[in-house]
Amino acid sequence: MEGELKVDKFGYEVRTSSDACISAINAFYDQVLNYRRRRSVILEAAAHDDQCVLANILAAYFLSSDPSRAPSHLQAAKSRLEQATPYEKAVFDAVNCLISKDRDDDVAFELHSKLLKSFPRDLASLQRAQVLCFYMARPGLSLDLVQQVLPSNEQEDFVYGMLAFPLLELGRMEEAEKAAKKGYEINKRDCWVQHNMCHVLQYNCRFKEAVEFMEECSPSWDLCSSFMFTHNWWHVALCYLEGRAPIQRIRDLYDHFIWKELERPDAPRPEVYLNALGLLLRVHVRGEMDAFEDHLKTLANCVTDQANWYLDWQFDILVLWALAYTGEISRAEELLKGLKSRITKMNEKKQQFMQNAILLAEATYEYGKGNEKQALELLGHDFDADNYKMIGASGEQIDIFNEVWYCMLLNNGQAAKAIEVLKKRIKSREGIPFLWRLLERGYKLTGRDEEAATASEEAKRLENAYFP
Numbered sequence: 189m190e191g192e193l194k195v196d197k198f199g200y201e202v203r204t205s206s207d208a209c210i211s212a213i214n215a216f217y218d219q220v221l222n223y224r225r226r227r228s229v230i231l232e233a234a235a236h237d238d239q240c241v242l243a244n245i246l247a248a249y250f251l252s253s254d255p256s257r258a259p260s261h262l263q264a265a266k267s268r269l270e271q272a273t274p275y276e277k278a279v280f281d282a283v284n285c286l287i288s289k290d291r292d293d294d295v296a297f298e299l300h301s302k303l304l305k306s307f308p309r310d311l312a313s314l315q316r317a318q319v320l321c322f323y324m325a326r327p328g329l330s331l332d333l334v335q336q337v338l339p340s341n342e343q344e345d346f347v348y349g350m351l352a353f354p355l356l357e358l359g360r361m362e363e364a365e366k367a368a369k370k371g372y373e374i375n376k377r378d379c380w381v382q383h384n385m386c387h388v389l390q391y392n393c394r395f396k397e398a399v400e401f402m403e404e405c406s407p408s409w410d411l412c413s414s415f416m417f418t419h420n421w422w423h424v425a426l427c428y429l430e431g432r433a434p435i436q437r438i439r440d441l442y443d444h445f446i447w448k449e450l451e452r453p454d455a456p457r458p459e460v461y462l463n464a465l466g467l468l469l470r471v472h473v474r475g476e477m478d479a480f481e482d483h484l485k486t487l488a489n490c491v492t493d494q495a496n497w498y499l500d501w502q503f504d505i506l507v508l509w510a511l512a513y514t515g516e517i518s519r520a521e522e523l524l525k526g527l528k529s530r531i532t533k534m535n536e537k538k539q540q541f542m543q544n545a546i547l548l549a550e551a552t553y554e555y556g557k558g559n560e561k562q563a564l565e566l567l568g569h570d571f572d573a574d575n576y577k578m579i580g581a582s583g584e585q586i587d588i589f590n591e592v593w594y595c596m597l598l599n600n601g602q603a604a605k606a607i608e609v610l611k612k613r614i615k616s617r618e619g620i621p622f623l624w625r626l627l628e629r630g631y632k633l634t635g636r637d638e639e640a641a642t643a644s645e646e647a648k649r650l651e652n653a654y655f656p
Contacts (some may be wrong), residue, residue, distance in 0.1 A: 379420065461507075
Protein backbone atom coordinates (compact mmCIF):
# COMPACT_ATOMS: atom_id res chain seq x y z
CA MET A 189 0.00 0.00 0.00
CA GLU A 190 1.37 3.40 -0.94
CA GLY A 191 -0.36 5.13 1.97
CA GLU A 192 -2.24 8.40 1.94
CA LEU A 193 -0.87 11.93 1.72
CA LYS A 194 -0.79 14.37 4.59
CA VAL A 195 0.57 17.92 4.76
CA ASP A 196 3.27 19.05 7.18
CA LYS A 197 3.35 22.43 8.92
CA PHE A 198 5.17 24.01 5.97
CA GLY A 199 2.37 22.94 3.63
CA TYR A 200 4.24 20.14 1.83
CA GLU A 201 2.97 16.65 1.08
CA VAL A 202 4.24 13.69 3.06
CA ARG A 203 3.24 10.09 2.36
CA THR A 204 1.97 8.62 5.60
CA SER A 205 -1.29 7.21 6.91
CA SER A 206 -0.47 8.21 10.48
CA ASP A 207 -1.70 11.45 12.01
CA ALA A 208 0.63 10.79 14.94
CA CYS A 209 3.60 10.56 12.55
CA ILE A 210 2.93 13.92 10.92
CA SER A 211 2.30 15.51 14.34
CA ALA A 212 5.68 14.25 15.56
CA ILE A 213 7.39 15.58 12.41
CA ASN A 214 5.82 18.99 13.04
CA ALA A 215 6.87 18.83 16.70
CA PHE A 216 10.42 18.12 15.54
CA TYR A 217 10.34 21.19 13.29
CA ASP A 218 9.21 23.27 16.28
CA GLN A 219 12.00 21.91 18.46
CA VAL A 220 14.61 22.59 15.78
CA LEU A 221 13.48 26.12 14.96
CA ASN A 222 13.11 27.08 18.62
CA TYR A 223 16.47 25.49 19.60
CA ARG A 224 14.64 23.31 22.11
CA ARG A 225 15.69 20.18 23.99
CA ARG A 226 13.27 17.57 22.63
CA ARG A 227 14.52 17.06 19.09
CA SER A 228 14.38 13.33 19.82
CA VAL A 229 10.63 13.59 19.13
CA ILE A 230 11.49 12.76 15.50
CA LEU A 231 12.10 9.17 16.63
CA GLU A 232 8.44 9.01 17.63
CA ALA A 233 7.48 9.93 14.08
CA ALA A 234 9.42 6.97 12.71
CA ALA A 235 7.92 4.72 15.38
CA HIS A 236 4.39 5.76 14.40
CA ASP A 237 5.07 5.00 10.72
CA ASP A 238 8.22 3.05 10.03
CA GLN A 239 7.65 3.36 6.28
CA CYS A 240 7.49 7.16 6.16
CA VAL A 241 10.49 8.40 4.19
CA LEU A 242 10.52 11.88 5.73
CA ALA A 243 10.27 10.57 9.30
CA ASN A 244 13.09 8.11 8.73
CA ILE A 245 15.51 10.40 6.94
CA LEU A 246 15.05 13.09 9.60
CA ALA A 247 15.55 10.45 12.29
CA ALA A 248 18.75 9.35 10.54
CA TYR A 249 19.92 12.97 10.57
CA PHE A 250 19.12 13.35 14.26
CA LEU A 251 21.07 10.15 15.00
CA SER A 252 23.89 10.85 12.55
CA SER A 253 26.52 10.81 15.31
CA ASP A 254 25.31 7.37 16.46
CA PRO A 255 26.55 4.74 13.97
CA SER A 256 24.65 2.00 15.78
CA ARG A 257 21.21 3.53 15.20
CA ALA A 258 21.25 5.91 12.23
CA PRO A 259 21.78 3.31 9.44
CA SER A 260 18.52 1.48 10.10
CA HIS A 261 16.53 4.69 9.61
CA LEU A 262 18.51 5.59 6.52
CA GLN A 263 17.86 2.16 5.04
CA ALA A 264 14.15 2.39 5.87
CA ALA A 265 13.96 5.73 4.04
CA LYS A 266 15.83 4.33 1.02
CA SER A 267 13.59 1.28 0.80
CA ARG A 268 10.44 3.40 0.34
CA LEU A 269 11.94 6.19 -1.75
CA GLU A 270 10.04 5.28 -4.92
CA GLN A 271 6.74 5.88 -3.12
CA ALA A 272 7.84 9.17 -1.57
CA THR A 273 6.50 12.59 -2.54
CA PRO A 274 8.73 15.04 -4.47
CA TYR A 275 9.26 16.99 -1.24
CA GLU A 276 10.35 13.91 0.67
CA LYS A 277 12.72 12.91 -2.13
CA ALA A 278 14.31 16.36 -2.12
CA VAL A 279 14.80 16.25 1.66
CA PHE A 280 16.17 12.72 1.40
CA ASP A 281 18.74 13.70 -1.24
CA ALA A 282 19.94 16.72 0.75
CA VAL A 283 20.13 14.96 4.12
CA ASN A 284 21.59 11.74 2.74
CA CYS A 285 24.46 13.74 1.24
CA LEU A 286 24.92 15.70 4.44
CA ILE A 287 25.27 12.63 6.67
CA SER A 288 27.39 10.67 4.20
CA LYS A 289 30.74 9.56 5.60
CA ASP A 290 32.54 11.04 2.59
CA ARG A 291 30.30 14.02 2.08
CA ASP A 292 31.21 16.84 -0.23
CA ASP A 293 30.12 20.08 1.44
CA ASP A 294 29.65 21.86 -1.89
CA VAL A 295 27.34 19.12 -3.17
CA ALA A 296 25.41 19.08 0.11
CA PHE A 297 24.95 22.82 -0.19
CA GLU A 298 23.77 22.59 -3.80
CA LEU A 299 21.22 19.91 -2.87
CA HIS A 300 19.86 22.07 -0.07
CA SER A 301 19.73 25.08 -2.38
CA LYS A 302 17.80 23.00 -4.93
CA LEU A 303 15.44 21.78 -2.21
CA LEU A 304 14.72 25.31 -1.01
CA LYS A 305 14.08 26.60 -4.54
CA SER A 306 11.26 24.08 -4.89
CA PHE A 307 10.09 24.16 -1.26
CA PRO A 308 10.98 27.60 0.11
CA ARG A 309 8.78 27.38 3.22
CA ASP A 310 10.83 24.53 4.69
CA LEU A 311 12.63 26.58 7.31
CA ALA A 312 13.95 23.46 9.05
CA SER A 313 15.92 22.64 5.90
CA LEU A 314 17.06 26.26 5.70
CA GLN A 315 18.40 26.05 9.23
CA ARG A 316 20.17 22.77 8.42
CA ALA A 317 21.74 24.38 5.35
CA GLN A 318 22.86 27.41 7.36
CA VAL A 319 24.62 25.17 9.86
CA LEU A 320 26.42 23.59 6.89
CA CYS A 321 27.44 27.05 5.63
CA PHE A 322 28.68 27.93 9.12
CA TYR A 323 31.10 25.00 9.12
CA MET A 324 32.10 25.86 5.55
CA ALA A 325 32.93 29.37 6.83
CA ARG A 326 30.72 30.78 4.06
CA PRO A 327 28.25 33.30 5.55
CA GLY A 328 27.71 34.71 2.06
CA LEU A 329 26.20 31.42 0.89
CA SER A 330 24.06 31.33 4.02
CA LEU A 331 22.77 34.81 3.28
CA ASP A 332 22.01 33.86 -0.34
CA LEU A 333 19.83 30.99 0.85
CA VAL A 334 17.78 33.00 3.30
CA GLN A 335 17.27 35.81 0.79
CA GLN A 336 16.14 33.19 -1.70
CA VAL A 337 13.32 32.00 0.57
CA LEU A 338 12.45 35.30 2.26
CA PRO A 339 9.61 36.28 -0.12
CA SER A 340 7.77 33.08 0.86
CA ASN A 341 8.28 33.59 4.61
CA GLU A 342 7.86 37.29 5.29
CA GLN A 343 5.51 36.75 8.24
CA GLU A 344 7.68 34.11 9.91
CA ASP A 345 9.76 35.29 12.85
CA PHE A 346 12.27 32.46 12.44
CA VAL A 347 13.36 33.69 9.02
CA TYR A 348 14.53 37.02 10.40
CA GLY A 349 16.85 35.40 12.92
CA MET A 350 18.18 33.32 10.03
CA LEU A 351 18.66 36.52 8.04
CA ALA A 352 20.36 38.38 10.89
CA PHE A 353 23.09 35.83 11.61
CA PRO A 354 24.88 35.75 8.23
CA LEU A 355 24.54 39.53 8.02
CA LEU A 356 26.34 40.01 11.31
CA GLU A 357 28.97 37.43 10.35
CA LEU A 358 29.58 39.50 7.23
CA GLY A 359 29.97 42.63 9.36
CA ARG A 360 26.73 44.20 8.10
CA MET A 361 25.64 45.13 11.61
CA GLU A 362 23.00 47.75 10.81
CA GLU A 363 21.15 45.33 8.53
CA ALA A 364 21.56 42.52 11.05
CA GLU A 365 20.08 44.65 13.82
CA LYS A 366 17.14 45.62 11.61
CA ALA A 367 16.44 41.96 10.77
CA ALA A 368 16.71 40.86 14.40
CA LYS A 369 14.38 43.65 15.53
CA LYS A 370 11.78 42.61 12.95
CA GLY A 371 11.92 39.01 14.14
CA TYR A 372 11.69 40.15 17.76
CA GLU A 373 8.61 42.22 16.97
CA ILE A 374 6.90 39.10 15.61
CA ASN A 375 7.99 36.79 18.44
CA LYS A 376 9.74 38.13 21.53
CA ARG A 377 10.49 34.57 22.71
CA ASP A 378 12.56 33.59 19.66
CA CYS A 379 15.89 32.79 21.34
CA TRP A 380 17.84 32.86 18.04
CA VAL A 381 16.60 36.36 17.29
CA GLN A 382 17.51 37.37 20.85
CA HIS A 383 20.95 35.82 20.43
CA ASN A 384 21.59 37.67 17.18
CA MET A 385 20.46 40.97 18.67
CA CYS A 386 22.98 40.42 21.47
CA HIS A 387 25.70 39.69 18.90
CA VAL A 388 25.07 43.06 17.26
CA LEU A 389 24.96 45.00 20.53
CA GLN A 390 28.10 43.22 21.75
CA TYR A 391 30.02 43.89 18.54
CA ASN A 392 29.05 47.57 18.76
CA CYS A 393 30.30 47.68 22.37
CA ARG A 394 26.83 48.42 23.74
CA PHE A 395 27.55 46.06 26.61
CA LYS A 396 25.15 47.43 29.22
CA GLU A 397 22.32 47.50 26.69
CA ALA A 398 23.12 43.93 25.63
CA VAL A 399 23.09 42.67 29.22
CA GLU A 400 19.80 44.39 30.02
CA PHE A 401 18.19 43.03 26.87
CA MET A 402 19.37 39.45 27.39
CA GLU A 403 18.57 39.32 31.10
CA GLU A 404 15.07 40.54 30.31
CA CYS A 405 14.76 37.76 27.69
CA SER A 406 16.33 35.03 29.85
CA PRO A 407 13.08 33.60 31.36
CA SER A 408 12.25 32.36 27.83
CA TRP A 409 15.42 30.22 27.68
CA ASP A 410 14.37 27.49 30.11
CA LEU A 411 13.21 25.17 27.33
CA CYS A 412 16.25 25.83 25.15
CA SER A 413 18.82 23.15 24.36
CA SER A 414 21.79 23.01 26.70
CA PHE A 415 23.98 24.63 24.07
CA MET A 416 21.60 27.51 23.39
CA PHE A 417 20.87 28.11 27.07
CA THR A 418 24.54 28.22 28.11
CA HIS A 419 25.59 30.04 24.94
CA ASN A 420 23.18 32.90 25.57
CA TRP A 421 24.52 33.18 29.14
CA TRP A 422 28.05 33.02 27.70
CA HIS A 423 27.23 36.14 25.70
CA VAL A 424 25.90 37.86 28.83
CA ALA A 425 29.04 36.92 30.77
CA LEU A 426 31.27 38.24 27.98
CA CYS A 427 29.45 41.56 27.95
CA TYR A 428 30.01 41.91 31.69
CA LEU A 429 33.66 40.92 31.23
CA GLU A 430 34.23 43.37 28.36
CA GLY A 431 32.55 46.14 30.35
CA ARG A 432 34.82 45.46 33.35
CA ALA A 433 32.08 44.40 35.75
CA PRO A 434 33.34 42.89 39.04
CA ILE A 435 34.85 39.46 38.32
CA GLN A 436 32.58 37.92 40.97
CA ARG A 437 29.61 38.77 38.74
CA ILE A 438 31.11 36.74 35.88
CA ARG A 439 31.92 33.89 38.26
CA ASP A 440 28.33 33.84 39.51
CA LEU A 441 27.03 33.63 35.94
CA TYR A 442 29.40 30.76 35.23
CA ASP A 443 28.33 28.88 38.37
CA HIS A 444 24.58 29.43 38.14
CA PHE A 445 23.86 29.47 34.40
CA ILE A 446 26.63 27.52 32.68
CA TRP A 447 28.10 24.93 35.01
CA LYS A 448 24.78 24.36 36.80
CA GLU A 449 23.29 23.20 33.49
CA LEU A 450 25.22 19.93 33.97
CA GLU A 451 22.82 19.05 36.79
CA ARG A 452 20.15 18.39 34.18
CA PRO A 453 20.07 14.68 33.35
CA ASP A 454 19.43 15.39 29.66
CA ALA A 455 22.26 17.93 29.22
CA PRO A 456 24.79 16.93 26.51
CA ARG A 457 27.97 17.67 28.43
CA PRO A 458 30.19 18.82 25.51
CA GLU A 459 27.64 21.53 24.63
CA VAL A 460 28.03 22.96 28.13
CA TYR A 461 31.80 22.46 28.25
CA LEU A 462 32.21 24.41 24.99
CA ASN A 463 30.67 27.57 26.44
CA ALA A 464 32.46 27.09 29.77
CA LEU A 465 35.85 26.80 28.07
CA GLY A 466 35.11 29.73 25.78
CA LEU A 467 34.47 31.92 28.82
CA LEU A 468 37.45 30.70 30.84
CA LEU A 469 39.91 31.34 28.00
CA ARG A 470 38.67 34.95 27.89
CA VAL A 471 39.06 35.24 31.64
CA HIS A 472 42.61 33.86 31.37
CA VAL A 473 43.64 36.29 28.63
CA ARG A 474 42.35 39.19 30.72
CA GLY A 475 44.44 38.10 33.69
CA GLU A 476 41.53 37.18 35.94
CA MET A 477 42.15 33.43 36.24
CA ASP A 478 42.81 33.59 39.98
CA ALA A 479 39.06 33.83 40.52
CA PHE A 480 38.49 30.75 38.36
CA GLU A 481 41.53 28.52 38.87
CA ASP A 482 39.55 25.82 40.70
CA HIS A 483 36.86 25.96 38.02
CA LEU A 484 39.35 25.37 35.20
CA LYS A 485 40.93 22.41 36.98
CA THR A 486 37.50 20.84 37.46
CA LEU A 487 36.59 21.45 33.83
CA ALA A 488 39.93 20.16 32.52
CA ASN A 489 39.45 16.98 34.53
CA CYS A 490 36.07 16.49 32.85
CA VAL A 491 37.43 16.92 29.32
CA THR A 492 40.22 14.39 29.79
CA ASP A 493 37.45 11.90 28.94
CA GLN A 494 38.00 10.95 25.29
CA ALA A 495 34.26 10.40 24.85
CA ASN A 496 34.00 14.20 24.58
CA TRP A 497 36.62 14.54 21.84
CA TYR A 498 36.32 14.84 18.04
CA LEU A 499 32.75 16.17 18.07
CA ASP A 500 33.55 19.76 17.13
CA TRP A 501 36.80 21.43 16.09
CA GLN A 502 36.30 24.60 18.12
CA PHE A 503 35.62 22.51 21.20
CA ASP A 504 38.65 20.29 20.64
CA ILE A 505 40.92 23.33 20.28
CA LEU A 506 39.62 24.82 23.52
CA VAL A 507 40.11 21.45 25.21
CA LEU A 508 43.73 21.42 23.99
CA TRP A 509 44.30 24.74 25.74
CA ALA A 510 42.66 23.61 28.99
CA LEU A 511 44.53 20.30 29.13
CA ALA A 512 47.90 21.86 28.29
CA TYR A 513 47.41 24.77 30.69
CA THR A 514 46.49 22.51 33.62
CA GLY A 515 49.40 20.13 33.04
CA GLU A 516 47.51 17.29 31.37
CA ILE A 517 50.17 17.24 28.68
CA SER A 518 49.94 13.57 27.70
CA ARG A 519 46.18 13.85 27.21
CA ALA A 520 46.60 17.04 25.21
CA GLU A 521 49.21 15.37 23.00
CA GLU A 522 46.86 12.44 22.47
CA LEU A 523 44.05 14.77 21.41
CA LEU A 524 46.32 16.72 19.05
CA LYS A 525 47.62 13.50 17.52
CA GLY A 526 44.04 12.35 16.97
CA LEU A 527 43.12 15.62 15.24
CA LYS A 528 46.09 15.29 12.89
CA SER A 529 45.08 11.70 12.14
CA ARG A 530 41.58 12.83 11.22
CA ILE A 531 43.00 15.38 8.80
CA THR A 532 44.95 12.67 6.94
CA LYS A 533 41.75 10.67 6.41
CA MET A 534 39.99 13.56 4.65
CA ASN A 535 39.94 13.96 0.89
CA GLU A 536 42.52 16.34 -0.56
CA LYS A 537 40.09 19.23 -0.93
CA LYS A 538 38.94 18.95 2.69
CA GLN A 539 42.52 18.55 3.92
CA GLN A 540 43.50 21.84 2.29
CA PHE A 541 40.43 23.55 3.73
CA MET A 542 41.21 22.34 7.27
CA GLN A 543 44.93 23.21 7.29
CA ASN A 544 44.33 26.40 9.26
CA ALA A 545 42.30 24.44 11.79
CA ILE A 546 45.16 22.08 12.59
CA LEU A 547 47.60 25.02 12.66
CA LEU A 548 45.42 26.77 15.24
CA ALA A 549 45.17 23.55 17.23
CA GLU A 550 48.97 23.21 17.35
CA ALA A 551 49.44 26.86 18.31
CA THR A 552 46.78 26.68 21.03
CA TYR A 553 48.43 23.58 22.48
CA GLU A 554 51.80 25.35 22.63
CA TYR A 555 50.18 28.45 24.10
CA GLY A 556 48.54 26.35 26.80
CA LYS A 557 51.92 24.84 27.69
CA GLY A 558 53.43 28.31 27.98
CA ASN A 559 55.52 28.02 24.79
CA GLU A 560 54.38 31.38 23.47
CA LYS A 561 57.32 31.89 21.13
CA GLN A 562 56.59 28.62 19.34
CA ALA A 563 52.86 29.36 19.24
CA LEU A 564 53.57 32.77 17.74
CA GLU A 565 55.81 31.24 15.07
CA LEU A 566 53.02 28.84 14.13
CA LEU A 567 50.44 31.62 13.77
CA GLY A 568 52.81 33.89 11.90
CA HIS A 569 53.23 37.63 11.48
CA ASP A 570 49.93 38.26 9.68
CA PHE A 571 47.52 36.14 11.71
CA ASP A 572 43.82 36.98 11.47
CA ALA A 573 41.42 34.73 13.34
CA ASP A 574 38.67 35.41 10.80
CA ASN A 575 40.57 33.07 8.46
CA TYR A 576 40.06 30.21 10.93
CA LYS A 577 36.27 30.06 11.10
CA MET A 578 36.25 26.58 9.59
CA ILE A 579 36.62 25.30 13.15
CA GLY A 580 32.94 26.16 13.54
CA ALA A 581 33.12 29.49 15.34
CA SER A 582 31.29 32.78 15.00
CA GLY A 583 33.14 36.07 14.74
CA GLU A 584 32.68 36.64 18.47
CA GLN A 585 33.88 33.13 19.35
CA ILE A 586 36.94 33.21 17.09
CA ASP A 587 38.04 36.69 18.18
CA ILE A 588 39.61 35.35 21.38
CA PHE A 589 42.43 33.93 19.26
CA ASN A 590 43.18 37.41 17.95
CA GLU A 591 43.48 38.56 21.55
CA VAL A 592 45.79 35.64 22.38
CA TRP A 593 47.94 36.67 19.40
CA TYR A 594 48.06 40.33 20.47
CA CYS A 595 49.23 39.28 23.95
CA MET A 596 51.89 36.96 22.53
CA LEU A 597 53.20 39.74 20.30
CA LEU A 598 53.57 42.00 23.33
CA ASN A 599 55.18 39.25 25.39
CA ASN A 600 57.71 38.34 22.72
CA GLY A 601 59.36 41.54 21.64
CA GLN A 602 56.96 42.48 18.84
CA ALA A 603 55.31 45.51 20.43
CA ALA A 604 55.48 47.59 17.23
CA LYS A 605 53.49 44.92 15.36
CA ALA A 606 51.05 44.71 18.26
CA ILE A 607 50.47 48.47 18.15
CA GLU A 608 49.83 48.29 14.42
CA VAL A 609 47.17 45.57 14.64
CA LEU A 610 45.60 46.92 17.82
CA LYS A 611 45.08 50.37 16.33
CA LYS A 612 43.39 48.76 13.36
CA ARG A 613 41.21 46.63 15.62
CA ILE A 614 40.24 49.54 17.82
CA LYS A 615 38.89 51.41 14.80
CA SER A 616 36.06 48.86 14.60
CA ARG A 617 35.76 48.00 18.35
CA GLU A 618 36.79 51.23 20.04
CA GLY A 619 34.63 50.63 23.11
CA ILE A 620 36.59 47.65 24.52
CA PRO A 621 38.73 48.71 27.50
CA PHE A 622 40.95 45.63 27.23
CA LEU A 623 42.15 46.60 23.75
CA TRP A 624 43.11 50.06 25.01
CA ARG A 625 45.04 48.47 27.89
CA LEU A 626 46.95 46.31 25.42
CA LEU A 627 47.66 49.38 23.28
CA GLU A 628 48.85 51.25 26.38
CA ARG A 629 51.23 48.40 27.12
CA GLY A 630 52.54 48.40 23.56
CA TYR A 631 53.27 52.13 23.73
CA LYS A 632 55.08 51.72 27.06
CA LEU A 633 57.23 48.92 25.66
CA THR A 634 58.29 51.15 22.76
CA GLY A 635 58.97 54.19 24.95
CA ARG A 636 56.01 56.21 23.66
CA ASP A 637 54.92 57.43 27.09
CA GLU A 638 52.66 60.25 25.97
CA GLU A 639 50.63 57.94 23.72
CA ALA A 640 50.58 55.33 26.50
CA ALA A 641 49.04 57.90 28.85
CA THR A 642 46.36 58.77 26.28
CA ALA A 643 45.49 55.08 25.82
CA SER A 644 45.39 54.66 29.60
CA GLU A 645 42.95 57.54 30.00
CA GLU A 646 40.64 56.10 27.36
CA ALA A 647 40.79 52.68 29.04
CA LYS A 648 39.90 54.22 32.42
CA ARG A 649 37.01 56.16 30.90
CA LEU A 650 35.56 53.01 29.35
CA GLU A 651 36.15 50.90 32.47
CA ASN A 652 33.92 53.31 34.38
CA ALA A 653 31.34 53.72 31.62
CA TYR A 654 29.49 50.40 31.49
CA PHE A 655 29.09 48.92 34.98
CA PRO A 656 30.38 51.59 37.44
